[in-house]
Each structure stands twice: as structure tokens, then as C-alpha cells.
Amino acid sequence: MSENPKPQKEEQPERPTTVQTFVSQYEKYYGLSVLIAVVSIITILIIAADECRTCFNKLEEAQGINGEGLKTYWVYGRNVESGYLRHVFKILDSLGYKNEPNSTNWDLLWAHDYPFRKLYPVLSNLRPHQRVNHFPGCGYITNKVDLAVSKLKYIPPAFRLPEDKEEFLRYATTHPSASFVQKNNDHRNIKVKNVSDIELDSEGTFVQEFVDRPLLVSGHKFDIGIYTIITSLDPLRVYIYNGDALLRFCPVKYYPFDPQNLDKYVVGDDYLPIWQIPALDYYYNDLGFGMRESLNAFLRSKGQNPQKMWDQIEDAIRTLALAKEPRIVDVVNKFKSKHNFFEMMRIDFVVDEDLNVYLLEANMSPNLSSAHYPPNQLLYEQVLYNMMGLLGLGERVRKDSLAVRLQSEEDMIVSDKQLATFPKECSSVVCKSSCVSPVCQLCRPCLSWETREDLVRAYKEHVNRGECKRIFPPSQLNPGSDVNLEEYSAENQLHYRWFLGKCQLDSTWC
Numbered sequence: 001m002s003e004n005p006k007p008q009k010e011e012q013p014e015r016p017t018t019v020q021t022f023v024s025q026y027e028k029y030y031g032l033s034v035l036i037a038v039v040s041i042i043t044i045l046i047i048a049a050d051e052c053r054t055c056f057n058k059l060e061e062a063q064g065i066n067g068e069g070l071k072t073y074w075v076y077g078r079n080v081e082s083g084y085l086r087h088v089f090k091i092l093d094s095l096g097y098k099n100e101p102n103s104t105n106w107d108l109l110w111a112h113d114y115p116f117r118k119l120y121p122v123l124s125n126l127r128p129h130q131r132v133n134h135f136p137g138c139g140y141i142t143n144k145v146d147l148a149v150s151k152l153k154y155i156p157p158a159f160r161l162p163e164d165k166e167e168f169l170r171y172a173t174t175h176p177s178a179s180f181v182q183k184n185n186d187h188r189n190i191k192v193k194n195v196s197d198i199e200l201d202s203e204g205t206f207v208q209e210f211v212d213r214p215l216l217v218s219g220h221k222f223d224i225g226i227y228t229i230i231t232s233l234d235p236l237r238v239y240i241y242n243g244d245a246l247l248r249f250c251p252v253k254y255y256p257f258d259p260q261n262l263d264k265y266v267v268g269d270d271y272l273p274i275w276q277i278p279a280l281d282y283y284y285n286d287l288g289f290g291m292r293e294s295l296n297a298f299l300r301s302k303g304q305n306p307q308k309m310w311d312q313i314e315d316a317i318r319t320l321a322l323a324k325e326p327r328i329v330d331v332v333n334k335f336k337s338k339h340n341f342f343e344m345m346r347i348d349f350v351v352d353e354d355l356n357v358y359l360l361e362a363n364m365s366p367n368l369s370s371a372h373y374p375p376n377q378l379l380y381e382q383v384l385y386n387m388m389g390l391l392g393l394g395e396r397v398r399k400d401s402l403a404v405r406l407q408s409e410e411d412m413i414v415s416d417k418q419l420a421t422f423p424k425e426c427s428s429v430v431c432k433s434s435c436v437s438p439v440c441q442l443c444r445p446c447l448s449w450e451t452r453e454d455l456v457r458a459y460k461e462h463v464n465r466g467e468c469k470r471i472f473p474p475s476q477l478n479p480g481s482d483v484n485l486e487e488y489s490a491e492n493q494l495h496y497r498w499f500l501g502k503c504q505l506d507s508t509w510c
């Protein structure tokens with residue numbers, strides 16, 4: 001034995017066979033491949049995650065979430081910088097909106113001018129939550145000629161010239177005591193004329209019977225402007241701002257009447273404001289009544305019943321909206337969804353000595369600037385505030401966008417039980433077995449998705465209506481509204497019935 005043993009001979013590896021070489025090579029490359037695959041998958045995942053984040057950001061952007069927690073609006077109109085929309089901006093600001101001039105992701109477009117021709121590519125493809133303050137085709141109501149010659153109840157007879165010249169002359173012959181005003185589309189410079197002075201061949205004009213014997217206050221003729229909001233077409237829902245009305249007086253006393261003196265019978269830009277009318281001074285200036293209540297108090301003091309006048313005004317608005325609805329719907333149908341649009345206009349009336357009401361004009365973008373008459377600021381802001389509330393543009397639930405977020409939030413605001421009506425009928429055998437009967441159509445199993453959505457909107461409007469009053473569907477308590485369901489479209493009949501059902505459960509819906 002040697003003391004220093006030789007280190008054992010290292011075991012020599014066995015020399016590999018061809019197959020073994022192949023397997024070993026394969027394992028080497030396989031390991032590498034797995035490594036490459038794993039690295040690739042991780043890379044793909046990282047890129048995908050990043051993409052997802054971008055997508056999500058884009059989605060948020062598309063929904064109008066701007067990270068600052070503010071809803072956004074966009075303005076369309078000429079010379080907006082001059083400030084005539086100041087009160088609109090103020091209300092939007094207080095409701096948590098910010099102006100986004102360069103974005104397409106706005107929640108609300110406030111258009112002072114008719115926007116649908118110039119902005120058709122944008123407005124024909126709106127996202128569900130985006131709202132615009134006009135309906136495409138609203139001109140069927142607000143265009144002066146269209147309105148005047150529509151031969152509707154409450155509108156003084158009017159004739160398009162030169163087309164209806166013969167008809168006009170026949171009318172003038174059979175109504176020898178009538179006098180007329182000739183107007184054009186811009187309506188300016190109207191003047192009472194004898195039939196012989198009317199320019200019968202003047203293109204683009206119309207002639208309208210003049211409402212004589214107007215109701216006077218302190219000797220002044222006046223008109224009444226009613227702020228009217230159409231929230232939906234097909235089914236139709238129309239509201240008025242019921243907190244007040246705009247009363248504008250002619251600057252010069254009506255009698256002795258002189259057709260040459262327009263200040264006696266035309267309410268112009270420099271009208272006499274209510275706070276300068278002696279007979280209303282106590283009600284308006286001392287008691288703090290609004291314009292509407294001041295007039296009511298004045299009429300009552302003369303032994304007249306003002307309700308006669310307001311009932312006719314509501315009926316006139318209802319009649320007008322119902323008559324024009326189908327034509328506006330035809331235009332709206334060229335757009336992606338009718339639910340993007342609403343309308344707020346001011347409809348002007350004159351009243352005669354017997355409190356008969358005449359509808360003269362519907363202004364598409366009524367003046368909301370108090371620059372000329374600063375005390376009107378409160379009226380304009382209250383009209384806007386109540387209108388925004390009604391339309392859900394100033395919801396109580398704080399949102400970054402008008403886009404719907406959580407279903408649970410929506411359910412909290414309105415769920416099936418709020419929409420349920422006619423409990424007895426809906427649990428009857430008839431409604432259990434079929435949806436044919438008109439009332440059964442409102443029971444939950446029979447409600448289409450689209451109808452349910454309409455009812456959700458109607459419900460929200462009712463609870464958010466503030467000082468707005470529903471004019472259509474008409475109140476079931478209003479004796480002035482003789483409802484003839486046959487004259488309504490199927491959608492409007494269904495909607496009317498639902499309001500009737502709500503009214504039977506809770507009188508605030510009547």
C-alpha cells in the first residue's frame with residue numbers, strides 16, 4: 001500500500017451512441033426553445049397588457065371620462081364670445097360641466113344655431129349618452145311660415161304668398177272686419193295693412209289675421225313667452241317651465257290705435273319690462289311675485305279667471321307638438337338614435353280681452369341673455385336649471401360623464417318596481433296568458449326592452465322635473481284636456497296609459 005495513494009482514476013464517461021448524441025442535442029435545443037417561448041409569451045403578455053391599458057384609456061376617453069371628474073360640453077354658435085350664452089355656461093358650470101372646445105367626446109352639445117346641416121357627420125353618429133339641445137327637423141315647429149300656415153287650433157289663420165293668394169282673398173271677403181299683418185321668414189317689420197295694401201306677389205312672405213282687441217294691462221298690449229321642453233319623440237313627452245313665464249309689453253299704449261305706430265302693437269327688442277307696468281307694480285315689485293303670478297293677481301282683481309288662459313296655452317302647445325311630431329320623427333330617423341336630442345324653445349302667445357289665446361311664434365333658440373334687461377337673469381337661470389334637471393343633465397348621482405356606469409346605480413334610481421303599473425290587471429289571468437290587451441302590454445313580462453327604456457326615461461323626468469310641468473302625455477286631472485286616444489300613435493297611446501297607471505297609484509303623476 002502506498003501512503004500516498006494515487007487518486008483513483010477518474011471514471012471516464014462512456015462514449016455516446018449516435019442516438020444519444022441526437023437526444024442530447026435535442027434536449028439542449030428544446031430547453032432553449034422553451035426558454036425562447038416563455039420569454040416570447042411574457043413579452044406578448046406585457047405588450048397585451050399595455051394595449052389593454054391603452055384600450056381602456058380610449059374607452060374612458062370615448063365615454064367622456066377626462067380624469068378631472070367633470071362632464072364636458074361643446075358650444076356651437078356664432079359670436080359666442082360676446083357673452084349671450086353666459087347664463088347657459090354658468091348653469092353648466094354649477095352642474096359640474098367643463099367646456100371642451102376641441103373634443104368630440106363631449107356629453108352635451110349646446111347649439112345656438114341649427115347644427116344638423118354643418119355637423120351632420122358628427123351628429124349622425126353620436127354615442128348613446130351624448131345629448132344635443134335640438135331635434136333634427138325642429139324647424140317644422142320653429143320655422144315661422146311652417147308654423148303660421150299649419151292651420152292648427154289657436155294659430156291665427158295665415159296664408160302663404162303668393163301660393164295661397166286666392167284662398168287669402170276669399171277669406172278676406174268672408175271676414176270683412178278682419179285686418180292682417182304681412183310677415184316674412186325673418187318676421188321683422190310686421191305692420192297692420194288693409195287687404196288692398198298687401199303685396200300679394202311678394203315671394204317668401206305670408207299674411208296672417210291680426211289679433212285685435214288684445215288684453216291690455218295699464219293700457220299696454222303684451223305677449224306671453226312659455227319655455228317649452230320636448231324631451232322625447234315617439235313617444236312624445238313635452239313639458240313647460242311652470243315656475244314663471246316671460247311677459248313683454250309694447251312701449252306705447254294700444255289706444256288710440258294707429259297702425260303706423262308699431263310700438264303700440266308689436267313687441268320688439270326694446271319692449272317695456274314688467275317692472276315698469278303700474279298695474280303690476282304692487283304684485284311684482286312689492287310682493288315679489290313672478291311675472292305669471294302678477295298677471296294672475298291682476299286678472300283676478302278684475303274678476304277674470306286666469307286659469308282659462310293657461311289651460312288654452314297648454315292645450316295649444318300640446319296640439320302643436322302632436323301635429324308636428326310625425327314630420328320631425330321622419331327627419332330624426334336619419335340619425336342613429338332619437339334619444340340623443342331634446343328641444344327647449346320659447347313659444348309666444350297673445351291673449352284677447354276675453355282671454356282667448358293665440359299662438360304666434362316658437363323660437364328655436366330663445367334669448368337667454370340678460371344684457372338688455374338684467375333682472376331677467378333669475379328667470380333665465382331658473383329655466384335652464386330646471387330644464388337640465390328634467391333632462392338628467394344635472395343628476396344627483398355624481399358622474400364624470402353622462403354615460404351609464406354601474407347597473408346597480410341605475411337600479412337605485414329606477415328599477416322594475418318603479419315602472420310597474422296596473423297591479424290588479426297585471427296579476428289577472430288575462431294578462432298572465434297574453435299580452436294582447438292594451439293594459440297587459442305594460443306588465444313586466446310584456447314590456448319590450450325599448451319600451452322599458454322609454455319608461456325609465458319618463459320616470460326619471462318625473463322625479464327630476466323640478467318646476468317643469470308635463471303637458472304631454474296630458475294630465476288625467478286636467479278638465480281642459482279631452483283626450484282622444486284614437487288620435488294618438490300606438491307609442492303615444494301606450495305611454496299615455498302608463499302615465500294613467502302611475503296616476504292611479506300616486507296622484508302626483510296625474
Ligand SMILES: Nc1ncnc2c1ncn2[C@@H]1O[C@H](COP(=O)(O)OP(=O)(O)OP(=O)(O)O)[C@@H](O)[C@H]1O
Nearest residue numbers: 156181187188208209210211223265266267360361
Ligand atoms: N297676427 C298677429 N296679431 C296680433 N299681433 C301680432 C300678430 N303677429 C305678430 N304680432 C305682434 O308682433 C309681435 C312680434 O311678432 P312675431 O312674434 O310674430 O315676430 P318677431 O319679430 O319674430 O318677434 P320676436 O321678437 O318675438 O321673435 C308679437 O309679439 C305680437 O305682439
